[in-house]
Amino acid sequence: QVQLAESGGGVVQAGGSLRLSCVASGRTFSSYGAVGWFRQAPGKEREFVAAISWSGGNTLYADSVKGRFTVSRDNAKNTVYLQMNSLNSEDTAIYYCAARESRVLTPTISAYKYWGQGTQVTVSS
Numbered sequence: 001q002v003q004l005a006e007s008g009g010g011v012v013q014a015g016g017s018l019r020l021s022c023v024a025s026g027r028t029f030s031s032y033g034a035v036g037w038f039r040q041a042p043g044k045e046r047e048f049v050a051a052i053s054w055s056g057g058n059t060l061y062a063d064s065v066k067g068r069f070t071v072s073r074d075n076a077k078n079t080v081y082l083q084m085n086s087l088n089s090e091d092t093a094i095y096y097c098a099a100r101e102s103r104v105l106t107p108t109i110s111a112y113k114y115w116g117q118g119t120q121v122t123v124s125s
Contacts, residue, residue: 002026002114006097009119012087020082020119022097028078029054033103035080036112037071039093039121048107049095050082060105064090087123094118 008020022035029035036051050071051060059071070083080097098112 002099004097004099004114004116006095006116006119009095009121011122011124014088014123014125016087016123017083017085018087018121020084020095020097020121022080022082022116024078024099029073029080029099030075030078032099032114033101034105035071035073035097035099036105036107037080037082037095037097038109038112039091039095040118041090041093044093046096046109048109051105051107052080053103053105055103058105060107062107084121087121089123089125092121092123094120 003025005023012018034053037049038046039049040046048062052071068086073080096118097116099114100112
């Protein structure tokens with residue numbers, strides 16, 4: 001049974017930072033092709049945030065977070081991170097990590113097969 005677990009969410013003031021973590025159990029990230037981060041704000045559809053290929057470390061970002069968020073991985077800890085800086089109220093959402101078999105980075109939600117339960121990020125103004 002493959003499980004992804006996010007952590008690191010919380011309440012932060014505008015302009016602040018948070019680092020989210022995603023840990024895989026039942027299967028190591030090295031057996032996946034890519035890991036992505038997505039988010040869903042209240043009343044809105046889930047949207048792509050960032051992705052990283054596990055082997056080469058290539059990355060892809062949504063325009064809305066480019067320059068503020070950084071996705072990275074730690075092979076030894078079997079963990080993917082999302083460092084979020086300069087947060088604003090529009091970043092408030094539930095953040096999910098997801099994994100797919102292919103190494104090709106894509107923002108397409110349906111391309112990711114395995115999903116975590118999400119972690120809440122709230123940015124207060």
